[in-house]
Amino acid sequence: MAHTLEVREATPPFALRHPPQPVHEESQAQLFGEGHQYAFVDPDGHTVVCDTISGDILETYSGAVGPHFRGVKLWASPSGRYLARDNHALIDRTRPEFSGPILNGFEIAFSPDESQLAAQVGGKQIVNYELPSGEVIETVGDSHLPQLAIRYSPDSRLLAFSEHGLVRIWKLPDRDLVQQIDTGDPRGGFVALAPSEDRVLPLGHVREDASRETTRVYRTSDGQPAGPLFGSGGIIMNGLFLTDGDLVALAVSTTPDRTTGKMRIDPGSGFIQIWNSQTGQLVSEPIEVPSEPRGLARHPSKDLLAVACAGGERLEIDLKTHQASSLYTNPQGFSDNGAISNSGRCRYSPDGRHLITWGFWSHEVWDRDRQEFLLPPRPQESTVFDLSATDHILAAGVVVKNDRVEFLDLATGKPARANFPYNGWCMVCRFSPSGERLLLAGGDLRSRVLDWKNNVRLGPDIRTPNPPSPAPFYRMKKASCSADTIR
Numbered sequence: 258m259a260h261t262l263e264v265r266e267a268t269p270p271f272a273l274r275h276p277p278q279p280v281h282e283e284s285q286a287q288l289f290g291e292g293h294q295y296a297f298v299d300p301d302g303h304t305v306v307c308d309t310i311s312g313d314i315l316e317t318y319s320g321a322v323g324p325h326f327r328g329v330k331l332w333a334s335p336s337g338r339y340l341a342r343d344n345h346a347l348i349d350r351t352r353p354e355f356s357g358p359i360l361n362g363f364e365i366a367f368s369p370d371e372s373q374l375a376a377q378v379g380g381k382q383i384v385n386y387e388l389p390s391g392e393v394i395e396t397v398g399d400s401h402l403p404q405l406a407i408r409y410s411p412d413s414r415l416l417a418f419s420e421h422g423l424v425r426i427w428k429l430p431d432r433d434l435v436q437q438i439d440t441g442d443p444r445g446g447f448v449a450l451a452p453s454e455d456r457v458l459p460l461g462h463v464r465e466d467a468s469r470e471t472t473r474v475y476r477t478s479d480g481q482p483a484g485p486l487f488g489s490g491g492i493i494m495n496g497l498f499l500t501d502g503d504l505v506a507l508a509v510s511t512t513p514d515r516t517t518g519k520m521r522i523d524p525g526s527g528f529i530q531i532w533n534s535q536t537g538q539l540v541s542e543p544i545e546v547p548s549e550p551r552g553l554a555r556h557p558s559k560d561l562l563a564v565a566c567a568g569g570e571r572l573e574i575d576l577k578t579h580q581a582s583s584l585y586t587n588p589q590g591f592s593d594n595g596a597i598s599n600s601g602r603c604r605y606s607p608d609g610r611h612l613i614t615w616g617f618w619s620h621e622v623w624d625r626d627r628q629e630f631l632l633p634p635r636p637q638e639s640t641v642f643d644l645s646a647t648d649h650i651l652a653a654g655v656v657v658k659n660d661r662v663e664f665l666d667l668a669t670g671k672p673a674r675a676n677f678p679y680n681g682w683c684m685v686c687r688f689s690p691s692g693e694r695l696l697l698a699g700g701d702l703r704s705r706v707l708d709w710k711n712n713v714r715l716g717p718d719i720r721t722p723n724p725p726s727p728a729p730f731y732r733m734k735k736a737s738c739s740a741d742t743i744r
């Protein structure tokens with residue numbers, strides 16, 4: 258028995274617009290583009306797009322129907338730009354070369370603004386995709402039964418999905434672009450954020466092949482420059498705002514040929530520069546340091562600047578006199594890796610008593626009051642990409658054979674609780690402002706929030722399309738989970 262699709266007038270006598278189209282016996286038609294076009298699956302399993310008035314075939318996309326009629330269900334976005342079928346790749350009709358994600362979904366929905374697509378995959382999970390890239394934004398929830406329907410709210414900020422006897426409503430993350438700043442560096446890179454959050458300082462792609470020698474400050478309000486270019490004499494490795502005003506510190510490398518492997522045998526050289534970002538003038542002569550400067554941290558008093566060097570030297574610079582003094586040298590702290598992103602970073606504890614340094618040699622904690630290690634250096638057997646501290650607790654994501662998050666009591670130097678296992682490299686480890694919650698994210702492409710004291714996960718994991726960068730977050734609300742969410 259042949260199955261056909263008819264297009265008729267909406268008013269009596271409901272005349273046929275054009276001859277019926279042969280369709281697959283389980284196919285349903287999708288009308289879009291203000292009713293001017295429609296799509297269906299033909300008997301051979303292809304996706305066919307037709308003109309509603311003439312019945313002419315406009316486009317045909319290859320496809321197939323599997324066992325149990327898998328691949329017959331068809332969905333169209335409101336304008337008809339996107340077509341989705343179960344067990345097929347997403348079609349973007351404006352980009353024939355586009356290879357979208359395979360939508361192994363039992364139910365699919367497009368957001369009204371066509372910026373997102375939600376699909377139930379694996380029978381139960383709801384995955385939210387970004388359009389037009391087709392990348393996964395997150396897994397918004399796990400259901401106990403297959404979904405009967407998925408729908409977005411008119412403003413695309415809520416997602417509702419129903420199962421037998423239950424409707425769930427999920428609040429989607431706000432993905433509005435606040436500001437885009439063109440820094441002139443096609444590779445992007447790290448930035449430093451002013452304490453007042455009204456300016457940013459681009460630092461460039463600070464890895465082995467770093468090459469940026471100058472920078473400038475930009476306003477976050479409109480993305481425009483807030484001062485002239487500054488920097489000279491070497492390659493920028495790090496930088497930060499020293500005050501709420503205009504002073505900026507740069508860690509500058511003068512290591513010759515640092516991209517050719519010399520870092521394997523030589524900790525390099527460099528200096529610290531302090532600039533007035535508004536005038537583009539040096540505030541003092543460059544401050545020499547023993548080896549290539551990597552980490553920078555401002556003391557809570559705002560009077561001191563800590564510097565972690567590639568050779569294991571840890572210094573403090575008096576920001577009033579611009580004189581450097583040695584805190585200590587860690588003989589195991591030499592890093593032969595040329596990347597600042599996860600090698601040689603440092604941070605003060607919130608009360609300023611401890612200086613914490615981390616990288617490819619794990620992490621160390623120096624008690625400035627007692628002039629001794631609270632957590633001594635350990636053999637170079639692990640890596641720490643990120644850590645965070647409250648006044649009393651340090652949490653560090655340790656990448657080793659058994660990846661984990663370690664908790665240290667900064668008052669006693671002893672573990673604050675048992676280690677938290679982590680399946681995949683932990684690349685972001687941050688406390689909420691209250692210190693009650695902990696955000697973790699890493700190479701497993703998931704972000705999660707913990708009540709770390711009670712070892713309880715708060716809410717489902719949030720999937721990310723790519724591993725997070727270990728670049729610094731200056732405030733928790735700048736991370737992928739906001740402080741308002743996890744406080």
